[in-house]
Amino acid sequence: MSENRISRRSVLATGAAGVGAALAGCSGGGGGGSEGDTIKIGVLEDQSGNFSLVGTPKWRASKLAIEEINDNGGIMGQQIELFDPDPQSDNQRYQQLTERLIQQEEVDALWAGYSSATREAIRPIIDREDQLYFYTTQYEGGVADKNVYCMGPTARQQLGSVVPYMIENFGTDIYTIAADYNFGQLSADWVKVIAQENGASVNNEEFIPLSNQSFGSTISNIQEADPDFVMAILVGNNHSSFWNQRTSAGLEIPMGTSTVMAQGYQHKRLDAPALKDVYGGFNYMEEIPTDRNEDYVSRYYDRWPDAGYANEESINNYFSIYMYKKAVEEAGTTDQEAVKEVLNGGMEITGDRSPEGDISLQGPVHHMTHNMRVMKCDAEHNITVEDQRRIPEQFLSETVGIDLSGPDSELEEQFTPTEYYDAAGE
């Protein structure tokens, strides 16, 4: 027994010394990354565990972009070397792998994580190491961090496209049901803010635990309140059961969302008409009927014949890897500070690199101006584009007033709407 303990302790000591040495080695380099023959990219996306349904398309699209770039001569003549261990939807594993990719593999840029909880779990490591990091999921918004580039649309962008559309077409009495955690609560706050800006009001609100999969009482409460439309910010596999139950209960009220269809392709997985009359605000769904997108979708399925869907987030991985390529070429180096400098100046993403249409990086806030569309699902689960607008990130850039390229270049924060809007706190 005691021998065991000693050997375990000595193993720990050796391990700690190893980490210490690695840390020391890294602090000298200032997170500068490698200067080898290849450019090293780390992609941590879930291929197993709870988030694998939405994470696997992100990993596939990343691999597609990297293979396309390598086939066309790489970045400045250097091939991209991909490091893509599976984090298995486990935040502790994410932290270990993030440390490993930065310290041992010395990646030049990192893409990682589906949920905001994951991003917040690894952000302290990212900031400690000053690692260039791309977060590509649509999310609640408000992250202003010198090392983090948020490629997905924020809740304000997504809801800012669909909520005004719903108010215009269906009325001003809103019933919100949202997942009961940070993202759901902040999204519900944004619904209130946007409703107020458009002369509507949220008269009922229910927060639903992520483990919940029986929606009988929710459905009868909605029916009793009889709102003009419902904003359904439901998240995860358990919540997907809502749509079948809603349909079989005969609830016919139109529903808006920012979290269903584009990410977990419920319209492909659930039997029609479960998602009849659901309207989503997204920057991307694979059904977008443009030549540019159809070309992308066929490339995606040629490479991944077994893929279930090219989801909203996967496209953010795809274009941002091309954006990184462009930034490195402009900087003339993979030195991370130099690449960030280029990105902070803003960038246009056009042509085949951006299947959703032309978009641009808002350098000072590290967010994207996206092509936001209102997508409607009909009784046969066909998707149509009802409305399309370019919507910039506004919360950090206009309301809070952040400039990460200038005075706020050392910021590592996340801002929330409650501090800036009265409607959000109510």
Next chain:
Amino acid sequence: MTTGFGAAGMLTPLVIGDVLGALDSVGVPIPQLLQMADNIAFIALAAIGLTIIFGMMGVINLAHGEFIMMGAYITTLSVNVASIPLPVAMLLGALGTAVFGAIVERTIVRRLYGRLLDSMIVTFGLGLILTQGTRIIFGNSLQSIGTPFGNVPGYTYSGYRVLLLFAAIAVLGAVYLVFTRTEFGVQARATIQDPETARAMGVDTDRMYTITFAIGSGLAGLTGALYAPSATIVPGMGQSFLVESFVTVVTGGSSVLLGTALAGGILGTINAIFSNLYGNFIGQIALLITAIIVIRLLPDGLTGLAATIREKIGERQ
């Protein structure tokens, strides 16, 4: 079991609408009633397989949720791939899981009787293997099958979910008959109470353990099969049944039928009332607080209370 459910299904449009209309006219709150039926069914069905395996055999089967998932997968695949009618597919789901349960008992669980903690770890591992194995073989989700029967006439509530109450009652009734009125049932209970004496009386106890475990597994599979048309079919779907099933078993106590029925009835009613008034979150909290109070006041669960009452009545007579 499924035939009972099929018969109830035929009754829906004819009788249930009339009955509800009559109840409504005398002031009974119908939406709450429907919610109650839904919740009681969910809790009782989530627990039934576990009560047999844990309540009777003393094996904490942490793969219970995955057995439910397996039933749902077999059912969904039978409908989607082989175009088998839904009731038959559900039966296949239950049978397939029962067969799998028998294999697991023969190969793994058999070695772990009386080793509570070991059996927990082993079944937990089995659950992980089943979830990830399903993900590798069938991908991250299956095309779901639509929910039959539409809404309860006149109300915004899924008729199918309400009908599951009748399925739950049928299942509990069938379990009661099997374990009290058949020779197998008597032998199985004898085996579990006193294996040595049972063996001395000529009972093949090995076989009894296997069959009992298979029945428990099969009932978990049936639960998955029954919920397949109303849930999202993903490898991790069994997890959402786990809390309710364990809470029900602990609250109910050792008697399979009485415990499950009582706990399902009480927890389901409280959950329904609170989630109707204050939303799902408060409903879940109310359910757990009730469970805590019951366990605190009645260490032997509701079955223990029922036994005490029975004794008192006996004394008086």
